[in-house]
Amino acid sequence: MDKVGNREILESIANGLNDWRKLAQPLAARYRTPDTASGAAFVSAVAHAAAVAGHDVPEIRLGPGLVDVSLFTVDGSGARWITPEDLGLARVITLPAHEHGLTAAPEEVTQLEVALDTADDTVAGPFWAALLTGEAGNTVHDTVFDPRNRVPSVWFQRADAHRTPRQRWHMDLWLAPEAAGTRIRAAVAAGSTVVDDSHSPSYTVLADPEGNRVCVCTAVDRD
Structure with a gap:
C-alpha cells in the first residue's frame, strides 16, 4: 500500500483540499446542507464517485443540516492509512459538494479516541477488542479498531508497570487545528x-x- 505521510497530507490540505482536515487516522470533512434533499443528493454523488474511482464507499453520516465524510484505507492488518487514492477522492468529492449548495465547515470535524495506559497492550488488547467489537483479533499494532465503526478506537499508550493507583484511561479529542x-x-x-x-499544537493536556x-x-x- 502506498501511504501518504502526515506532512504531505497537510500540504495537500493547504493546496486545494481546504474542505478537509486530518484527524487521528482519517481525512475528514463536514458540510452544512441547505436542506435534507441536497444532503441526500450529495451522499448519493459521493457513493457514485467512490464506485467510479474503485474506492470503498467512505464513512458518511447524514444528519439534520449536515453531512460528515471520513476517508481512509484499511491495509491487510486492519490498520488505517491515507493513500494517494484517498486524497484524489477527496478532491473529487469537493466538487459535487459545492454543486449541491453545501458549505464546508472544516473547523467542526471531530474524532474521539479513547486511550489506556498499559505496560503490555498484547495482554489488554484482545480483551478490549472482544468486548467492544466482538472479535479479539480486532487489534492493530497498539489500537483496537471496530471494522464497522460502531465505537471509538482504543489506543494503548505505553506506560511503565505501576502499583500505585492513578488515572489510566483518558480521551484524545482530535480537532481541526483552527478549532483547538x-x-x-x-x-x-x-x-x-x-x-x-509544551507540545501544542500537536497536543495539549487538560485536567478537569x-x-x-x-x-x-x-x-x-506530526510525522
Whole structure:
C-alpha cells in the first residue's frame, strides 16, 4: 500500500483540499446542507464517485443540516492509512459538494479516541477488542479498531508497570487545528486546568476540576 505521510497530507490540505482536515487516522470533512434533499443528493454523488474511482464507499453520516465524510484505507492488518487514492477522492468529492449548495465547515470535524495506559497492550488488547467489537483479533499494532465503526478506537499508550493507583484511561479529542485553541479556552473557562501545553499544537493536556486528564490533539507538527 502506498501511504501518504502526515506532512504531505497537510500540504495537500493547504493546496486545494481546504474542505478537509486530518484527524487521528482519517481525512475528514463536514458540510452544512441547505436542506435534507441536497444532503441526500450529495451522499448519493459521493457513493457514485467512490464506485467510479474503485474506492470503498467512505464513512458518511447524514444528519439534520449536515453531512460528515471520513476517508481512509484499511491495509491487510486492519490498520488505517491515507493513500494517494484517498486524497484524489477527496478532491473529487469537493466538487459535487459545492454543486449541491453545501458549505464546508472544516473547523467542526471531530474524532474521539479513547486511550489506556498499559505496560503490555498484547495482554489488554484482545480483551478490549472482544468486548467492544466482538472479535479479539480486532487489534492493530497498539489500537483496537471496530471494522464497522460502531465505537471509538482504543489506543494503548505505553506506560511503565505501576502499583500505585492513578488515572489510566483518558480521551484524545482530535480537532481541526483552527478549532483547538477555542475549545481549550472554553474548557478552561468551564473550570479546566492546562497541565501541559509544551507540545501544542500537536497536543495539549487538560485536567478537569477533579484532576481527570484529556488531550486535545491536532495533526500539526506530526510525522
